[in-house]
Amino acid sequence: MKKLPRRNRFGPVDPLLEALRLLTSGDLYVWNVILRSLRISGSALVVAIIIGLPVGLAVGLARFRFRLPVVAFVNAGLALPPVVVGLAAFLLLSRAGPLGDLRLLYTPAAMIGAQAVIAGPYIAAVSLAAAQGIPADVALQARALGASRWQTILLRLREIRTSLVAAVAAGFGAIVSEVGAVMIVGGNILDETRVMTTAIVLETRRGNFEVAIAMGIVLMLIALCVNAVLLLFARRSFTRASAA
Amino acid sequence: MVVLAASACRGDRQSIVLGATTSAYDSGLLEHLIARFNEEHPEVRVRTVIAGSGEALALGRDGNLDLLLVHSPEAEASFVDAGHARERRPVMYNSFVIAGPPGDPAGIRGMSPAAAAFAKIARGGHRFVSRGDSSGTHHREVALWDEAGVAARGGWYAESGQGQGMTLQLASEREAYTLTDGATLSLLSGTVGLEPLAGGDRSLRNVYSLLQPEAALRPATAKALAEWLVSPRGRRAIAEFRHRGREFQLFWPWPPADGAASDDGYGPLSP
Numbered sequence: 316m317k318k319l320p321r322r323n324r325f326g327p328v329d330p331l332l333e334a335l336r337l338l339t340s341g342d343l344y345v346w347n348v349i350l351r352s353l354r355i356s357g358s359a360l361v362v363a364i365i366i367g368l369p370v371g372l373a374v375g376l377a378r379f380r381f382r383l384p385v386v387a388f389v390n391a392g393l394a395l396p397p398v399v400v401g402l403a404a405f406l407l408l409s410r411a412g413p414l415g416d417l418r419l420l421y422t423p424a425a426m427i428g429a430q431a432v433i434a435g436p437y438i439a440a441v442s443l444a445a446a447q448g449i450p451a452d453v454a455l456q457a458r459a460l461g462a463s464r465w466q467t468i469l470l471r472l473r474e475i476r477t478s479l480v481a482a483v484a485a486g487f488g489a490i491v492s493e494v495g496a497v498m499i500v501g502g503n504i505l506d507e508t509r510v511m512t513t514a515i516v517l518e519t520r521r522g523n524f525e526v527a528i529a530m531g532i533v534l535m536l537i538a539l540c541v542n543a544v545l546l547l548f549a550r551r552s553f554t555r556a557s558a559a
Numbered sequence: 560m561v562v563l564a565a566s567a568c569r570g571d572r573q574s575i576v577l578g579a580t581t582s583a584y585d586s587g588l589l590e591h592l593i594a595r596f597n598e599e600h601p602e603v604r605v606r607t608v609i610a611g612s613g614e615a616l617a618l619g620r621d622g623n624l625d626l627l628l629v630h631s632p633e634a635e636a637s638f639v640d641a642g643h644a645r646e647r648r649p650v651m652y653n654s655f656v657i658a659g660p661p662g663d664p665a666g667i668r669g670m671s672p673a674a675a676a677f678a679k680i681a682r683g684g685h686r687f688v689s690r691g692d693s694s695g696t697h698h699r700e701v702a703l704w705d706e707a708g709v710a711a712r713g714g715w716y717a718e719s720g721q722g723q724g725m726t727l728q729l730a731s732e733r734e735a736y737t738l739t740d741g742a743t744l745s746l747l748s749g750t751v752g753l754e755p756l757a758g759g760d761r762s763l764r765n766v767y768s769l770l771q772p773e774a775a776l777r778p779a780t781a782k783a784l785a786e787w788l789v790s791p792r793g794r795r796a797i798a799e800f801r802h803r804g805r806e807f808q809l810f811w812p813w814p815p816a817d818g819a820a821s822d823d824g825y826g827p828l829s830p
Contacts, residue, residue, distance in 0.1 A: 410774070411621035418776070420623055421576060421608060502576075502608040505590075517609070520724030521585045522750040 333525035334532060345529050352510040355423050356491040359430030363486055366431070367438030368479070374439075375446025376471070389443055392436025397429075397489075401496025404429040408500065421502035426510070429496040434486035441482030445475035477548040484548075488541035492534055574604035575780045578615035578624035580695060581722035582740040583767065585609075586809055588800050589628075595796040596787050603780055611722070613693030619643065622774030625781040630740075630767045631695035633702075638770060647768040649813040650788050651797050655699055655765045656758035658727070658744050659685075659736040663756055667736075671760040674706035681709040686735035690726050691718025695765070700738045703762065727751045740765055742809035746802045766813060 337345050374385055406412050408420040419425045449471050457467045472479075494512035501508035503517060511530045518527040583589055584607060593605045610618060612631035619627045620643045628650070629635060635647045657667065657676055665685040667676040680687055681704075689711070690697040704711045717735070719726040723743040730737040731751035744755060757763075769785045771778060787793045794812035802809060 409618075409621050410623050410776070415622070421606065502606075504576075504606045504608060507606060517585075519728075520581065520722050522724065522747045524750075 330524040330528050334528035337525060337529040338532065342529070345526060347506070348509055348511055348514045348530060349533050351423075352491060352512075355426050355497075355510060356430055356487060358423075359427045359490055360434055360483065360487050362427060362431035363434035363438050364483060367435040367486075368442050371439035371442030372446050372472075375443040376468070386443065389436060389439045393440050395433065395436065396495075397433050397493045398495030398499070400429050400432050401499035404432070404496065404500045420500065421504060421508060423501070423508060425500040426497045426508060429500050430490040430493065433493060433496065434490045437486035437489060438479075438482050441485070442475070442479055445478035445482075446471065448478075449474050481545050481548050484541045484544040488538055491537055573602050573780060574606055575625040575777050575784065576606045576608055576623070577626045577628065577781075577784070578608050578610050578618055579628040580612055580615065580630060580767075581609055581724065582630070582696070582743045583628055583810075585722070585724055586742045586746050586800075586802055588742070588797075588810055591800045592788065592793070592796050595792070596784060599787070599792070600783060603783065605784060609722075611690070611692050611694030612698070616643075616770075619770065619772035620774065622772065622776065624772060625775040625777050626785060627770040627772065628767055629695060629770065630765055631698045632766060632768070634695075634698060635768055635770060642773065644770040644772050647770050648785065648789060649766050649768045650793075651810045652764060652766045652813050653741045653810050654758045655696065655738055655763040656741045656744055656755040657736060657763075658730065658739050658753040659756045660734040660752065661754045662734075663754075665736065668756045670757045673757060673760060673762050674703050676757045677703050678707040678709055680736050681707065681711070681715070684713070684715045686715050686717070686733050687711070688726055688730040688733060688735045688737045689716065689718045690723065690738075691720050692722075694723075696723060696738060696740060699763075699765070703738070706762070727753060742802075745805075745807060745809055767810075 371389065374382065374389060404425060405420065407414045408417065408425050409415055410418070410420070419428075453474060454467050454471060457470050462470065492512060494516060497503075497508070497510055498513050498516070501510070501513065503509050503513040509517070511534050515527045515530050515534075518524070518530075577589070579589055589607055593607070596605070597603065608615075608618070608624065612629040612634060615624065615627050615629050616631075616634055616638050618624045620638070620641075627644075632647075638644055639647055655673075657673060659665070659667070665676075665680045665683050667679055670676040670679070689700055701711075717729075717733070719729050721729070723739055724747060726737060727739055727744065727747050728751055729735075731753050734752075736756075737753070741755070741758065744751075744753065769788060771781055771785060775781055788797075797810050797812045798808065800810060801807070
């Protein structure tokens with residue numbers, strides 16, 4: 316078997332240097348894609364928080380019949396494969412689909428919707444678990460000390476805020492690095508719906524490794540930051556727990 | 560969501576969604592053509608979705624795309640027959656190429672017709688990577704196996720299910736043969752360890768056509784782009800396109816300018 320001459324094929328060093336040059340020189344294409352990624356996933360995260368947090372807290376704090384199936388349902392959302400969410404969103408939003416008249420396919424709004432569905436269960440499930448985990452005596456003590464119903468709830472939220480930050484970080488990490496759903500519903504349109512993950516797929520296919528690597532570096536930095544946030548808060552809540 | 564939806568719709572009047580195959584997009588051809596088109600029609604925004612021919616036709620049938628640039632003549636014909644588009648308009652062409660490892664273990668270099676080369680690859684059990692994605696290239700590959708009288712199954716035959724670029728990278732890693740459009744092979748020539756081994760005969764002609772789906776949302780704007788692409792200025796823009804500073808031509812306007820090969824014109828073997 317004949318080996319390819321090294322210099323003639325993709326060696327990792329040159330594209331890596333070129334990628335760093337692209338990032339530091341503020342290359343418009345690369346940075347526009349990166350910022351669009353953050354904007355879309357950030358918006359999706361806000362939607363996921365607005366819906367997921369109240370649902371998670373309500374189910375976690377309330378006591379009602381059929382609570383267990385509801386808890387199971389929220390947790391099952393964590394296992395939703397993103398690409399299936401993308402497929403479902405596509406079928407809904409396609410002009411032949413039930414919501415086709417909204418004309419949302421291949422728009423950032425469709426991507427935000429799909430990513431919110433992916434991130435929502437993260438927020439809901441973690442806030443649910445955290446709300447359940449609040450010791451009942453905290454609320455009892457607060458009530459005994461004359462706190463109102465809302466003050467009690469706020470107090471309970473304070474107790475679990477570290478878990479909530481972790482949930483938000485994990486949700487963001489999951490959607491910003493997701494490729495299947497955004498490719499299907501966004502269409503990877505230049506200047507509109509092209510985000511880091513879909514751009515990496517495209518530029519690798521095109522042989523533009525330096526552009527793909529540049530975005531890969533940023534994506535990994537984001538993942539690192541997310542993990543740092545997770546670790547930081549996990550440790551803080553641990554030290555607090557042991558102090559208590 | 561409502562605000563976003565409204566803002567997404569606002570630009571609709573002058574923007575169209577073009578569905579195009581990976582080979583036309585990845586080479587940079589479409590960006591070049593759209594830039595030229597916008598010099599004359601700055602008010603039109605062309606949004607490109609990349610999809611293999613099979614996927615593009617399905618998306619067009621359902622009204623998600625306004626104009627299709629595809630290269631799968633039989634599938635296009637049945638699309639028109641089914642009433643999803645009024646006509647297919649050939650716009651440009653090049654050649655499919657059988658690419659393989661430089662060592663050419665099956666010994667097909669320069670072979671013609673292509674089906675004979677396919678038969679030889681299968682007989683020797685040499686590795687072959689197929690797109691396997693109902694793209695125009697995949698359709699042609701299946702037709703060639705048919706013509707060669709070979710059942711493309713077995714350990715030597717793999718389906719990538721991916722676009723042309725990824726499939727070439729996969730074939731290169733496996734030192735396998737594959738069928739590709741000449742343009743994508745040319746633009747990845749520095750990256751993949753594959754060489755064009757056979758191409759240029761009539762059975763490898765690769766014609767790209769424009770189709771306007773009946774279900775399209777913005778037919779007038781789509782028609783303007785289609786008309787421009789087949790006009791003398793569009794033809795010139797296709798012929799002058801070069802990939803990132805390289806000197807060779809990747810696509811030829813249809814029909815060939817000299818008229819000599821207008822009936823069975825095929826793209827020259829790309830380097």
